[in-house]
Amino acid sequence: MPFYDNSDVQLIFSEDTVIFDTVFTTVGSVTKLFKVKNPYSQPVLINRIYIAGGKDSDFRINVDGASGNYHEDVEIRAKDSIYVFVEVTVDPNNQTNPMIITDSVIFEINGKMFDVDLVAWGQDAxxxxxxxxxxxxxxxxxxxxxxxxxxxxxxxxxxxxxxxxxxxxxxxxxxxxxxxxxxxxxxxxxxxxxxxxxxxxxxxxxxxxxxxxxxxxxxxxxxxxxxxxxxxxxxxxxxxxxxxxxxxxxxxxxxxxxxxxxxxxxxxxxxxxxxxxxxxxxxxxxxxxxxxxxxxxxxxxxxxxxxxxxxxxxxxxxxxxxxxxxxxxxxxxxxxxxxxxxxxxxxxxxxxxxxxxxxxxxxxxxxxxxxxxxxxxxxxxxxxxxxxxxxxxxxxxxxxxxxxxxxxxxxxxxxxxxxxxxxxxxxxxxxxxxxxxYTSSTNDIKDNPRSDGAPDLGAYEYIP
Known part of the structure; x- marks a missing residue:
């Protein structure tokens, strides 16, 4: 069956942004994934899938089991999907505050370009x-x-x-x-x-x-x-x-x-x-x-x-x-x-x-x-x-x-x-x-006062 090659081609993405919570520098993240679906009754051929940041990116991808940050001629069968797995390792920079790391995965098909944003918070330690x-x-x-x-x-x-x-x-x-x-x-x-x-x-x-x-x-x-x-x-x-x-x-x-x-x-x-x-x-x-x-x-x-x-x-x-x-x-x-x-x-x-x-x-x-x-x-x-x-x-x-x-x-x-x-x-x-x-006051664990003469039980005093 021939590939769907119209210039109006669309791909359906399960996520438009993949977000990683705080990751320590030099320590790899958990693996996140998103799905790319072909909505057509014909197969589609994605000409290129790659990370925009290239070899210097902190992010890594795996496309349907194939590792690497650059892939060519990836087929998605009719009404089928592929999975893209993403990981990130943040380089240290001796900053005390968390830093934001961004990149994107680019999909080129039939002269059109789609992207999924990648966002991670990095923390030096x-x-x-x-x-x-x-x-x-x-x-x-x-x-x-x-x-x-x-x-x-x-x-x-x-x-x-x-x-x-x-x-x-x-x-x-x-x-x-x-x-x-x-x-x-x-x-x-x-x-x-x-x-x-x-x-x-x-x-x-x-x-x-x-x-x-x-x-x-x-x-x-x-x-x-x-x-x-x-x-x-x-x-x-x-x-x-x-x-x-x-x-x-x-x-x-x-x-x-x-x-x-x-x-x-x-x-x-x-x-x-x-x-x-x-x-x-x-x-x-x-x-x-x-x-x-x-x-x-x-x-x-x-x-x-x-x-x-x-x-x-x-x-x-x-x-x-x-x-x-x-x-x-x-x-x-x-x-x-x-x-x-x-x-x-x-x-x-x-x-x-x-x-x-x-x-x-x-x-x-x-x-x-x-x-x-x-x-x-x-x-x-x-x-x-x-x-x-x-x-x-x-x-x-x-x-x-x-x-x-x-x-x-x-x-x-x-x-x-x-x-x-x-x-x-x-x-x-x-x-x-x-x-x-043991402490300087009778306040509760959140420093709320116990001042009414009838304290509540436990570590927390109820405050309306």
Missing amino acids: YFYPLTIFEAGNSYTLANDKPHVFYGWAVVDSSACLILQEGTRLHFHKGSGILVYKDACIKSLGTVENPVIIQGDRLEYDYYDVPNQWERIWLSATSRDNVFQNTIIKNANVGIQVDSVGTTQEGLPTLTLINTKIENMSGVGLLAQGSEVVAVNSVFANCGLYCAALIYGGSYEFIHCTFANYWSHSARDNGLLLLNNYYESVNKQIVVRDLTKADFKNCIVYGNKDEEIELDKDASGTFNYLFSYCLLKTQQNTSSANFNNITANPSQVTVDGNSHDPVFQDYENYNYQLFDQSAALNKGNASYTNLLLN
Whole structure:
């Protein structure tokens, strides 16, 4: 069958512009594609397909399986289509601000020319292979450009890694931070300019993909670790705090203030016989547990939100686990006392009927308290371990539709409250004042005041 060769030829493109979200310099993007359709009952012959920028372009194309930025005599059969795949790698230019990269794919056929625009945002960065912050020294990372790690970042003995406000850390698959004995990490963001720790793929398709990197690992005897106004997302484990194998005096410490740990394939906060304080913080959307407080320890949570609506796979367990023992390599049960696990003015809520798991060895101490909390649980909330509990609130109606009784929009990871939330005005003001032991005010995670004497539960105060 002859080719359609009229000068009025048209091609149909599935996209007129292909846009890439921010891509780090020297790091290849995801592959995007668009489709080119022949609307005619005869085949068409595209004389040339090429990138306008030629060999110097940051973009690369593959036309129906054939790589290269220049192609001739590409046939599209009658009423059929071809696919054009596009990637981009941005050259570094030592700019601190994102740069825009543009080009186009040109199609020449029967004396006519068509084009599809290509647009990418490029971001220069500091790049690291396996990195050791050497023992005994203090390191403050610059906050002018992102830091991208392709191996573990090890904070060696007695060293301290300081992340100032606005610092952005990005970790490649399998990498993370290891804080060694007597070392510490201090992440000191602000409400306006938080520290962000996540994977190294910034394209929108990766926005909420878990397990992009490994974890922040605070080893046994690391001390005085602080995360303040920090967002940690899309890893396997958010923060792991160890103490197994150390004496009671060797417990690591971790303080979380106005911090979000979200979207982990495994556990948000994995605390193993450790000492943790968290205030105004959010633990959300994890495949196993938002918080697993195991092998004993001492824990205090004030105005924290624990929320789990994990949808990437089946979730068979609750979002919160408390435990006071472990099984040794010799199959012996080793009891480690849970001296304290206090939850005050907190929310523990998700889409499972039971979101609280209590795994207790009766021969050890197992002290826990939920006071002035909203819970999703089948536990006996009349027992001494529970005080002033709002349990299992019913769905509410908003604009004629059934609505989650607690959160504004959990489907979009928004765990703020709304005007009918069951968590409104249920807090204890004396617990709110305990925030002053760790922060300069009793304001919420977004710096909204809790000033009406009837604080809302969780990390967010509802503001009409």
